Amino acid sequence: MTRRTLQAPIAAVTFDLDFTLWDLDGVLPHAEAVCHGLLEQHYPAVTQHVGAEGMRELRNQIAAERPDIAHDVTALRRAGLRRAGELAGYAGPILDTLVEEAFDVFLEARHAVRLYPDTLAMLRALQGRVRVGAITNGNADIARIGLDAYFDFALSAVDLGAAKPSHLVFDTAAGRAGVAAGQIVHVGDDVHSDVYGAAANGMQAVWLNRDNAAWPGDVPDVPHTPVSSLAELEGMLLGLIRESM
Incomplete structure (x- = not known):
């Protein structure tokens, strides 16, 4: 598993939704x-x-x-x-x-989901500092959950006609963010769709691995930053955002 340290400048952060910002169990x-x-x-x-x-x-x-x-x-x-x-x-x-x-x-x-305890703190910390986007393969709607005020854009496979890890999804996200892919940090729990997909398309990939799972053998190894919580990532990002200004 190839670990990568996040690098400045960072101009945008995108998030997967299910099992990244909220618990979908049950x-x-x-x-x-x-x-x-x-x-x-x-x-x-x-x-x-x-x-x-x-x-x-x-x-x-x-x-x-x-x-x-x-x-x-x-x-x-x-x-x-x-x-x-x-x-x-x-x-x-x-x-x-x-x-x-x-x-x-x-x-x-x-949409009757339960936000993880560190979700709102993360979104509030990023608000107004960088562009923030949501990228989902599902049909979750951030407005229905009351989080739309924290996001600058939201993309779904339903609307795009393609799902992560397709380059179309990540290229569209970079276009909506208005910055180069390398200045975007993408955060997700799914190794194939989020981590491999983001890294393969030039973004800085973060694997949100809350359960300390092993990297699956059927997914190609890509450089990425593993974190166990959004709170851990929040500290990393705030320091890098200051460097980027």
């Missing part, structure tokens, strides 16, 4: 249970034909059939709901309504 199963409850109450034929595991299998099938939307978790979930509704005999406007109602309750529950 959130998606809860959101899926909420969605299932709505279907059970208003569209019972769906839950009689397709259970929770069946819904996941449908999404996997659709991802295999439709590689053009495999990166788009929103499109996949909507498509899974639509196919489940069709299998249960729904069609036309009622099927459209089913998809919208079920997805809306899922999405609302999906």
Whole structure:
């Protein structure tokens, strides 16, 4: 594992969202249970034909059939709901309504996340000092969680048509930040999507490794800075930001 010390100048910091700024443990199963409850109450034929595991299998099938939307978790979930509704005999406007109602309750529950204790302190420390961006492969919305005031921009695979570690994602982030890739620090918990992706695209990569995990053998080694908390990283960044001014 190749460790790298962060280098000035730093003009922007970008963050992954799920498991980086907040804990997602249990959130998606809860959101899926909420969605299932709505279907059970208003569209019972769906839950009689397709259970929770069946819904996941449908999404996997659709991802295999439709590689053009495999990166788009929103499109996949909507498509899974639509196919489940069709299998249960729904069609036309009622099927459209089913998809919208079920997805809306899922999405609302999906945003019931718990911020890590060091998240707000980090964002407040960076606010106004550097450009701050969010980059997610999921469908989390920082505005729904009340964090949008801390960010200058947000990018998602849903909107971009590509997911990390694609160069398109990181090139777009550099463009939105308005600075060279080497002056951007990207922070994330996922070794492949975030750390490898950022480093391979010229950014300074930070691996947020809260659980002291080992570097996975199936991911190429890239220079990066490992930290165990955002608080640890906050101290590093504040010193470098002062050097950059």
